[in-house]
Amino acid sequence: MKVSIVGQGYVGLPLAIAAASAGHEVWGIDTNVVLVDELNRGVSPLGDLTDAQIMQAVNAKRFKATVDFGVINSCDLVVICVPTPLDSTFEPDFSYVKSAAESVAENIKEGALVIVESTVSPGTTRGLLKNILDKSDIKYHLAYSPERIDPSNPKWNVTNTPKLVAGISEEATQKAMIFYKSFISEVVPASSVEVIESAKLLENSFRLINISFINEFAQFCWKMGIDVREVIQAASTKPYGFMAFYPGVGVGGHCIPVDPSYLSAKAKEIGASNSFIDLANKINHSLSSYFTVVANEILGSLKGKKIIVVGVAYKPDVSDVRETPSLDLIKALRSEGADVSWHDELVKEWIGEKSAKLSADYDLAILANPHTGTDLSQLGSVRILDTRGGY
Ligand SMILES: NC(=O)c1ccc[n+]([C@@H]2O[C@H](COP(=O)([O-])OP(=O)(O)OC[C@H]3O[C@@H](n4cnc5c(N)ncnc54)[C@H](O)[C@@H]3O)[C@@H](O)[C@H]2O)c1
Known part of the structure; x- marks a missing residue:
């Protein structure tokens, strides 16, 4: 053809x-x-x-x-x-x-x-x-x-x-x-075309809602002093009715943060109920301020503190920064007076800045989306806030 x-x-x-x-x-x-x-x-x-x-x-x-x-x-x-x-x-x-x-x-x-x-x-x-x-x-x-x-x-x-x-x-x-x-x-x-137009939005809204839920659940585990990843691993032993989603710095990329809003806009247009997507978006957008508060708790104050955000692509092992949640996190940390650098060996250059080297010269490292090959041992004994859970 x-x-x-x-x-x-x-x-x-x-x-x-x-x-x-x-x-x-x-x-x-x-x-x-x-x-x-x-x-x-x-x-x-x-x-x-x-x-x-x-x-x-x-x-x-x-x-x-x-x-x-x-x-x-x-x-x-x-x-x-x-x-x-x-x-x-x-x-x-x-x-x-x-x-x-x-x-x-x-x-x-x-x-x-x-x-x-x-x-x-x-x-x-x-x-x-x-x-x-x-x-x-x-x-x-x-x-x-x-x-x-x-x-x-x-x-x-x-x-x-x-x-x-x-x-x-x-x-x-x-x-x-x-x-x-x-x-x-x-x-x-x-x-019909409407069935699969809707199916596509269902697939991506399903991911947005579940990722947002696990991110909120991770905040509960942090306060409880429980390792959220171990909880997910334990729940995953159930052979039916459970699907594992993992916490992180927030959803990014061209689809998950965007497509569900096409569904919610249509729902509003036709007067259908649509609470989940709006709530999931709200939780997702709140993560940058949540992790800034946690960083503040760890360091006492963020003023003048040297922080490195590791892995700024929207997910591991890609160089794609579209809708990356790391951007809001970096902005939020900077607005609190932190001296923020970022490292990403696949992204290299972004927002007019270059990827910084990983070293022990930081007060805190925040793991956003490190790649498979990112050598975290170069951080030495720098304190680590892992947005992906772990305690
Ligand atoms: N990226 C993904 O992983 C993914 C997955 C599933 C569905 N989608 C959907 O597929 C669609 C395309 O997404 P994408 O990620 O390929 O976008 P993209 O931004 O990577 O590419 C779109 C291309 O279209 C070109 N373009 C824009 N307007 C044009 C026009 N009028 N005529 C000709 N070219 C034009 C742009 O220059 C660009 O090169 C979107 O609706 C997206 O939601 C994307």
């Missing part, structure tokens, strides 16, 4: 390379000129994709990146993988999907299938996006298929993670399934 994938980020690029590897001819469309140039030179911006994998697809003439939306007109299939962030008031920002859908509508080929992979609120594909695409005034098919990619996960990737698919029509569902089945081992159809 001739395929255009709009948005070449964490979702669109691995999808493009997987589709190219399966023999499809793929155009990777992005508005970022620098990224497009790098991709065509085989430079990978992602930890999970090597330069060689991209170069191989480019050399085989199966993949080419472009800023030209005109290529859509030669394609049987267009996939939309652009960001769906929150705006400055923490409300869903649909501007990228709207803009991408407008570009698709201007260029779509008669009979082509459009698949939306961006995470959206239930009703968005059939409502907002279909309305924009209908402006093309030609016959096309429309489907939704949420992405579940987990960056740096060594086991689950684009090709072996089950893929949910639903079309606005049965024909659209079937067409989308044929495409995904060509490179994904398990493709699961659903009866």
Whole structure:
């Protein structure tokens, strides 16, 4: 198939390379000129994709990146993988999907299938996006298929993670399934796009709520003088009805802190009850001040104290700092007068600062998201506050 994938980020690029590897001819469309140039030179911006994998697809003439939306007109299939962030008031920002859908509508080929992979609120594909695409005034098919990619996960990737698919029509569902089945081992159809738009938000809200709960529970254990990790380990011996979640500095990344707000915004719009997500967000946002209070308790006062935050990426073993909770923690510690540095051997440079060396020259080290290879022994006898629990 001739395929255009709009948005070449964490979702669109691995999808493009997987589709190219399966023999499809793929155009990777992005508005970022620098990224497009790098991709065509085989430079990978992602930890999970090597330069060689991209170069191989480019050399085989199966993949080419472009800023030209005109290529859509030669394609049987267009996939939309652009960001769906929150705006400055923490409300869903649909501007990228709207803009991408407008570009698709201007260029779509008669009979082509459009698949939306961006995470959206239930009703968005059939409502907002279909309305924009209908402006093309030609016959096309429309489907939704949420992405579940987990960056740096060594086991689950684009090709072996089950893929949910639903079309606005049965024909659209079937067409989308044929495409995904060509490179994904398990493709699961659903009866409507609304079911899987909601399923995606359920998956990520489930994580947000449970992580927030375990973070609150960890605060209880800290006050009780109990090791929360040992409690979780003990509870995990129950062979059914329990799933372990682990405490930390807070949720980060592009999905977990963002997607649930698409669900809560929709709930507010239709007048449905929605207490859990708002509460989970509240707990999550309170963690920076909680750990600042704990640091204060440990050191007596934070004024002039040298503190190093270790691991500022949003999770271990990635260099991604999007929505990282370490940012709020560092700001909160600094507002109390602490002299704060940070160390992250994968992030290296961030917020206009460079990663500091780990050494014994600190009053306190706060472990946020240290990576597998982070050598904590370099901290010597520095006192440690481990946000991940442990006592
Ligand atoms: N990152 C993840 O792990 C993940 C997982 C599952 C689902 N998602 C969802 O997938 C979608 C994409 O996320 P992402 O992480 O790949 O985002 P990203 O920021 O990594 O990449 C998006 C790309 O789209 C480009 N872009 C923006 N507007 C465009 C437009 N109008 N036309 C063409 N290109 C445009 C940007 O330049 C960028 O390169 C979001 O809805 C996100 O919630 C992300």
